[in-house]
Amino acid sequence: MTGVVTGGWEFVWAAYGITFAVLAGYGIRLAVGLRTGKEDEER
Amino acid sequence: MEIASAPPVSPRAVRGALVALGVGILLLTVGWYQGLFVAPPEHYMGEVQRIMYVHVPTAWHALLALSFAFLSALAFLWKNDWRWDARLEAAVEMGVLLSILCCVQGAIWGKPTWGVWWDWDPRLTAMAVMLVAFLGILALRHLVDDPRKRAVWSSVATVISYANVPIVYFSVRWWNSLHQVQSTPKTVDSAMVTPLRINAFGMLFVLIAFVTLRSQIARRRLAAELAPPPAASTALAAGGER
């Protein structure tokens, strides 16, 4: 590897952003799944 | 073969999971702040080094999730307890999710560093192979309707796929070593270890929370699928939803 990588903030934001979106999205999916299931059970 | 009936959802587990999730989110907030704004840029990689603070924990926990899936598979085959099948389902799903995330992060890190999105790094390549293997297991679970067969077959497939992990890693590393010198990102600088640790623990708590909650959802579905049909129609309707 020669030289220094300069800049690259857009890659950092992309990585953090995608990670956040995926984890948050999955969390929301879990919340919805638990809630609809509980409604079915109480019916 | 007698199998214990599926126990209902445990509210205590859900509460515990939500606490863990809170702790995890707190730790990740601190960890991400440190990783993005406090930790110094690395000498060669510059700001791109910051991706390591999410990438390394993601990789560790992908492997941890798949390891837990392996243990759950063995536990189910040994004890025939439906709770282990529920945990297997949750662990495989999280393992696949984190593996995909890890490969994406690796590519985003790789482009500015190596100039290519994928450079056949042995660890990432081995993870990609495992990702496909466990995606296949998820597909298997979706394509089998009988809960008993689904549980037994996905446990068998999980055991075999996990046993393959060291062999795959070793093969890919050897295959690639002929063409390339390994370059590992260095995280030994003490200013970098702390954010890494905080992020690792944060993600661990989130992983535990997600797997617990997801297995509760699986247990609920299993209870509906395994319930003896009272007036037939309601039980069938409940078992058909996904």
Place this chain on the structure above:
Amino acid sequence: MRAVAAAFYKDLLLGWRGRAQGMAVAVFGATLLLLLSFAVGPNAQMLRQLGGGFLWVALLFSSTLALTESFRLERENRAIEGMLLLGVHPAAIFYGKALANWLQLFVLGLLLLPVMVVLYDPSLDGIGGVIGVLALGTAGLSAPGTLHAGLSSQTRAQQVLLPLLLFPLVVPVLIAAVRATSLLLLGDPMGQARSWALLLLAFDGVFWPLCGLLFGHVIEE
């Protein structure tokens, strides 16, 4: 042990009776080799380099057809349940079938070898070693392949499920077999082919026992 031999003989007999199907699979493999060379173009130098790799890719894709076929008759006639009711140990059923599949895949590889030689023009010095690699590699395909073929034959999506489950598992076999074959055909100055063959042997050593152990879970009702 006798049960294994009986099961092996039964599967060989079934394979021999269905040899027209087997020939069709071989033709499929040969066609794959031809198509793969079209993907590269008439560049003799490049084709020579890639010949080993293409042989194993063609063999891998053809193997799914052969493995699927090996369970079709059992499934249609519910023969596995019959054998279990007779008291045959599931591991015996597995090893009989896996050995028969191994032989079938090995023969398939031997049939594809001359096609590869004609199309890709490698040197023939290392051919003996290549045949050895064929034996070790097809063994690596057969054990997990037989297990997953038995599993997927009971689902409604066998055609997609078998490759999906099998291919990631046999990545080490593909890597090692291709490297060993290419080294033997193109020249092996550092004598590395033996190490790759040992990796194949290790893979077989892990998966033949493991798959035999787990097969019972796959076919029980």
